[in-house]
Amino acid sequence: MPKNKGASRKTRWGIPKRVVEGFAKRDLRHLGWIHESGFYKKPRGNLRYGTEFRSRTSLMAKPAKKGERLFLHTHPERAATANCALPSFNDLRGLLTMYKEYGINTWVISRVNEKGEEIGRTFLKLRIKDEKKVNQLIGYMERLERSLKDMDIEEREKRLEIEAHKLFRKWRSDKLLSVKFIPMQGYRFDERIDDFVSVREGSVKSRR
Numbered sequence: 165m166p167k168n169k170g171a172s173r174k175t176r177w178g179i180p181k182r183v184v185e186g187f188a189k190r191d192l193r194h195l196g197w198i199h200e201s202g203f204y205k206k207p208r209g210n211l212r213y214g215t216e217f218r219s220r221t222s223l224m225a226k227p228a229k230k231g232e233r234l235f236l237h238t239h240p241e242r243a244a245t246a247n248c249a250l251p252s253f254n255d256l257r258g259l260l261t262m263y264k265e266y267g268i269n270t271w272v273i274s275r276v277n278e279k280g281e282e283i284g285r286t287f288l289k290l291r292i293k294d295e296k297k298v299n300q301l302i303g304y305m306e307r308l309e310r311s312l313k314d315m316d317i318e319e320r321e322k323r324l325e326i327e328a329h330k331l332f333r334k335w336r337s338d339k340l341l342s343v344k345f346i347p348m349q350g351y352r353f354d355e356r357i358d359d360f361v362s363v364r365e366g367s368v369k370s371r372r
């Protein structure tokens with residue numbers, strides 16, 4: 165990661181941080197817990213709220229607008245996904261389908277703690293341009309999901325998260341996906357639990 169980009173990133177992402185935390189803190193006030201929220205972004209533009217439906221553990225995004233290249237969504241603390249700062253099965257599929265439909269090639273997972281503060285962001289950039297390859301990957305994921313359809317829902321969800329973890333590692337090592345973990349100030353990414361943790365408190369707090 166180039167070291168001299170820090171300052172510009174901080175400026176560019178200062179407004180998104182306020183936007184994301186604004187939503188999270190409003191959720192806390194009105195609902196008592198934080199829902200996931202999703203946003204689109206044009207290069208050098210601000211975040212545009214782009215959610216049709218959202219809950220604590222999932223969201224349905226509205227369609228992207230022309231020129232938008234990035235989709236950011238939050239993974240609040242106590243989300244259902246065990247993958248924490250990593251993409252869920254639906255995230256990986258969304259990354260592929262949004263690329264196909266709108267040319268969105270960057271997904272950002274924003275980790276939000278129980279106080280509504282952003283603690284880190286995971287940047288996922290799809291490195292494939294070939295639509296045939298994208299379709300192949302979507303096909304693989306659909307077959308995988310179909311093969312589990314007779315499973316009990318809870319079991320299936322768990323299994324899909326495990327599969328997502330495997331796919332994430334494979335795509336990353338095959339260079340289909342580039343990944344960057346950007347902790348907020350006072351946090352670091354802990355590879356052992358795949359999550360951002362406070363520099364001071366260590367990793368125990370985030371373990372569930």
Ligand SMILES: [Zn+2]
Pocket residue numbers: 237238239251252255273
């Ligand atoms: Zn997600």
